[in-house]
Amino acid sequence: MNTATLYAEFADHLRGLGALDQVAGLLNWDQETQMPPKGSAQRAEQCAAVARAAHALATAPRLAELVGLLEGADLDPAQAVNVAEAGRISRRATRVPAELAAELARASALAQTVWQTARESNSFADFAPVLERVVSLKREQARCLVEGSETPYEALLAEYEPGMTEAELSGMFGRMRPKLTLLAERIAGSGWRMPRFTGAFARAGQLALSRRLCDVFGFDGQAGRLDLAVHPSSSGSGGDVRITTRVNEYDPRECAYATIHELGHAVYEQGLDPAQALLPVGMSASMAVHESQSRLFENQLGRGRAFCEWLCPAFGAQFGATGVDMPETFYAAVNLVEPGFIRTEADEVHYNLHIMLRYDLERELIAGTLDVADLEAAWNARFLADFGVEVPEPRLGALQDVHWSAGLFGYFPTYALGNVYAAELNVALRAALPGLDRMLASGDVWPVVEWLRANIHRKGRLLPPAKLIAEACGRAPSEAALLDYLGRKYGALYTL
Amino acid sequence: MNTATLYAEFADHLRGLGALDQVAGLLNWDQETQMPPKGSAQRAEQCAAVARAAHALATAPRLAELVGLLEGADLDPAQAVNVAEAGRISRRATRVPAELAAELARASALAQTVWQTARESNSFADFAPVLERVVSLKREQARCLVEGSETPYEALLAEYEPGMTEAELSGMFGRMRPKLTLLAERIAGSGWRMPRFTGAFARAGQLALSRRLCDVFGFDGQAGRLDLAVHPSSSGSGGDVRITTRVNEYDPRECAYATIHELGHAVYEQGLDPAQALLPVGMSASMAVHESQSRLFENQLGRGRAFCEWLCPAFGAQFGATGVDMPETFYAAVNLVEPGFIRTEADEVHYNLHIMLRYDLERELIAGTLDVADLEAAWNARFLADFGVEVPEPRLGALQDVHWSAGLFGYFPTYALGNVYAAELNVALRAALPGLDRMLASGDVWPVVEWLRANIHRKGRLLPPAKLIAEACGRAPSEAALLDYLGRKYGALYTL
Structure with a gap:
């Protein structure tokens, strides 16, 4: 043949x-x-x-x-x-x-x-x-x-991030952790009190705003759907990509940014090569690359100063007065930094600390050096050490994430790696699209989507994940871009 | 072993x-x-x-x-x-x-x-x-x-109604057809004009009434769901049975009776033996037995005079004045007989004529004596012959049903057979539950559900379909019960 x-x-x-x-x-x-x-x-x-x-x-x-x-x-x-x-x-x-x-x-x-x-x-x-x-x-x-010199944990990790090692992740996390902790401490010590949203925000209005965000971020509504659920998520691929978002009637940031986050995943899945549908090359490169798309949308773009020029009046049009009615105060309110118990609600500075906690605990669970019976106590001890607060109840601690119940061991670290990749992509994007902030300020995200389509989405699995990011960005990815981005952004916001 | x-x-x-x-x-x-x-x-x-x-x-x-x-x-x-x-x-x-x-x-x-x-x-x-x-x-x-002496059509039919033959179906339909045609003609010639619903009926109200009907007919809402869709349907089994219904804002009968019909299917699926879940004995006996459950709910019970004592005021409570505000006129309005193009909206007298048309055409399609290219013309000619009306457009003719597109050849005749079984079950039910009409008049369908549970649902596939009905009814099923039921009911309604 x-x-x-x-x-x-x-x-x-x-x-x-x-x-x-x-x-x-x-x-x-x-x-x-x-x-x-x-x-x-x-x-x-x-x-x-x-x-x-x-x-x-x-x-x-x-x-x-x-x-x-x-x-x-x-x-x-x-x-x-x-x-x-x-x-x-x-x-x-x-x-x-x-x-x-x-x-x-x-x-x-x-x-x-x-x-x-x-x-x-x-x-x-x-x-x-x-x-x-x-x-x-x-x-x-x-x-x-397990294959070759892999650890058992790496064998699971390979499902989500092929080629990644514990040594590389632990090294990167080890370098990031003290810097993130220091940044969080400096912010807490700055004494700044950021503006906050006030009032109640109707469910229907939040959903309507989410649908508007779908349009803005290039989501094809004929090739997907948006629903409300207990947990925000994105699933499916190609012609049928489904995202869910959730509503907090007292904090409209949650729904809007959950939607923008999931849109990053969804637009990636909609942008894969249809000629390679259902084949590996027509699939996402890795979970970290996936997360880089959602975090880039959510943070570097969605929580950026420029996009607030568009999003703040969009909130106003939907809800009337919100308590943060100027783009500048809106920007501050959506970038509020404070330690919290819930990973999915964490700000950019604390987020990766949540991940490192889970990464360390799940490695111990798989290695057998931690028993499930001791997991809750281990979680609470680690949280106290990292965040300086006692976990008051398990739903704010070891019960908060679906991942372990779903058997997704090795998945968490890809979130932090995705943050690292997102920061690299942000640098590359800004170099490629000089007028980017002006576009974002008018709600024009399409050039970003097109750049991502060409440099990430369409390529599927043509390259290994880190190489894909390196080719798109013109350099090997490292945590330096993320630390730099966080330092500048929060340094300015909190006048550190 | x-x-x-x-x-x-x-x-x-x-x-x-x-x-x-x-x-x-x-x-x-x-x-x-x-x-x-x-x-x-x-x-x-x-x-x-x-x-x-x-x-x-x-x-x-x-x-x-x-x-x-x-x-x-x-x-x-x-x-x-x-x-x-x-x-x-x-x-x-x-x-x-x-x-x-x-x-x-x-x-x-x-x-x-x-x-x-x-x-x-x-x-x-x-x-x-x-x-x-x-x-x-x-x-x-x-x-x-094809196996043994089976015709190709029977080989497909066996998927839905094991053991049934073309000879048996054609014989039964041949006996029913002239009697149904005669009854329809006598009704048309009676000169009676039946009362009709007037006004518009809000979507939300119809859905609310459907949810009430779910409770009345014994549907376990924790083991299923009800949605609106283009086509009423029931799917799933055991702990997850999903029905859909549809709303016609000018004819509230459609939604209510579609719901009651689907509930017959759904309550059957919820009533199968959980110890035999996912195994043949824990599945429905056949499609005709399935349809007997839905048609019994819809027609012999739901469109019966006694249940109108409950349903008429339930409509009133939901919609206010409906134009048919007394149980007697309500009963007449939900049993209106007139030739129509659409099978799913057909009255009990015409319904089986719709089936016979499809049964004959699909046998020809499978036998190869009718080409798809000629199907529309064949449909229209047969409809004119049976119903005395020209089909004005294909969506009212050969395009109305999903079945053929879904490959469900051999499925249609089980609807008519289901009607035959439903009439037999109705006789048996009334013998088993002497106070049945009094219960139905107060909206108490539970004794019926329990009888069906014991005699049909729990038995799954323990017996071949016709034998299951025969054991439940104490006699071999025939079309006589259906013809007798229709003759009495519509004879009285139209004073023939």
Whole structure:
């Protein structure tokens, strides 16, 4: 058989796997937004069945055979990446028994429901047994996956950030942590009291503003949808990208910035190469690259001084007086820095400290040096050390995030890495688009979307994540850009 | 290995298949209610991938082997049915190539989108090419499935109504048709003009009334949901049963009775044996038995004189004056008989004539004696012959139903058979519950739900469909009960 025929068979097989991944994503979205409470047991079975089917496709001997036949063949760069990625997927899947893959999907679907209830009743003890089950399955999965000199944690991390090591992350976090802590302390010590939003902000108005933001940030409403949910999220790809946002009637920043954040993810997914749909090259490069898109939208753009020229009057048009009715005060109010318990509500300065806490704890959970039974206490001790405050109740502490219940160990550090990448992209963007602030001030984000389309979105997985960022930015990414950005921005805001 | 171990492995395998069927149902519900327009291409791939995975499970040699090992074993009746059903599923699936199964799922998912657009633009020509594709795939599937003396159409019918033959259906329809036509003519000739609803009925009020009906008819809101959609439907099972209804602001009957109809389906699915969840015995007996539940709720109960004592004031409480404010006139208004173009809006007298038209045309499509190119003309000619009216536009004719685009050939006749079963169940119910009309007049449907639970729902597939109805009713079902019911009811209403 010639290469074209082999590749066609290979791509068809791989698209089936991509389609099942989308189905798994949809089951999750539906569970979060639509599913009735008593549906959770059978939903777990559905997730397990889809995971098992995906595992069967990924481990099919024919796929490995096709990869072997195509590895040396004369392929274009996109095809070569699809073959290489398929090899990686196939090898990783083959190391995990089908029953473990199915059981992981089943257990984490169930654990999410239990986590939700435990969070509502504010009881870590209610959550601990299912989390123990998930952690034990993840340890087992990590043991299966480990390759070469990888640590078990790195084997899980590779699912989200291929090629990244604990040494690199820990080194970067180690350099960032004292600087972030120092910046937070200087801000706290500055004595500045920032302006705050006052009044109540109707649900409908916040949703209407979110829909306006969808238009501004280039979201194609025919290829996606926006819903309200308990947790902001983005899921799906290509022609069907779904974001959820949430409303806090006393703090309109939450909904607006959650929406802008999710739009970064969503516009990335809508901007992938449709010719490579359902194939690795038509997928996002990594979770850190994903997060760089959402954080760039949310922070460097959305919380930037220029965009406040547009967003402040947009708030006014929607809500009337907000207590922060001038762009300058609006800018200060949306960049308020103060230690808080909840990661998703954290300001830019504290955010990465939240991540480092989780990164360290989850590495210990996977390594087996921390038991789930001791997790709540470990969390609270670490939080006190890093933020100087006692965690008063588990829903403000170890129960706040869905990730661990969903089995997403190795996912958290990609958030901080995404922040690092976002700061690099911001530098590159400003060099590429000299009139950027003027555009943002008039609500014109389209040139940014186009630049990201060309430099990030369309490229999918053509390059490894760090290389993709390096090519887009003209230099290897480091945390220096982020620290510099934070130092300048908050130095000015708090006149440090 | 002992029987218990073998059966456990067998049931586990089969539950995976049941879970994938539920996933396919969810993909469909989502497509109808949530999916953005541009999601349709990848949704087709998702449907194909799930169909392929289900096909792989159904055709797994190990399943056939387990069935073989268990067929003679010492099993309880439910286990024996699961084994027998699995054998049937496995044999049927094995006769259909995987690629055809996937292509059918893909083509019908795509065709539904095209059908929707064609219906909106009222152009049968826009729909014809995709329908041709679906019909040609269904013919191929039928050729693969045919067993023994079956006709190709029967091979498709067996998916919805196992054991039913064309001869039996055609015989029954042949006996019913002249009697229904005569009854319709006598009603038309009676000169009676029935009272009608007047005014406009707000969307929100109709939805609120639908939610009330959910409670009345025993729907567990924690194990399901109700949404508005273009087409009323019921999907899902067990702990997650979803119904949709639709609002006509000028005719409140449509929403209320669509809801009651779907509740018949939904309460059946919620009432299946949870211990047999995802296994054949824990599934509905057949589509005709399913339809018997919805038609019984909708017609014999919901459109009955007694329930109007409750429903008429419920309408009044929701909408104020409706133009039919006494139970007696309300009863007449919800039982108005007149020829119409749309099956789903048809009265009880005309409904089965709509079915027979479709049954005859789809048999010809599958047999290859009618081409899709000639379908519209054939439909219009038959409609004129049966209803005495010219079809003015395709959306009132051959474009009105989703079924053919979805590949559901062999499904339509189960609606008429369901009507026959519903009439039998109505006789049995009234014998079993002597005070039934008094209960219905006060909105107490629960004793009916309990009777159905015990006699139909819980039994799942323990018995073949006709036998299940026969056991519940104490006699073999025939069309006589339906014709008798219609003759009495409409004879009295129209004083024939």
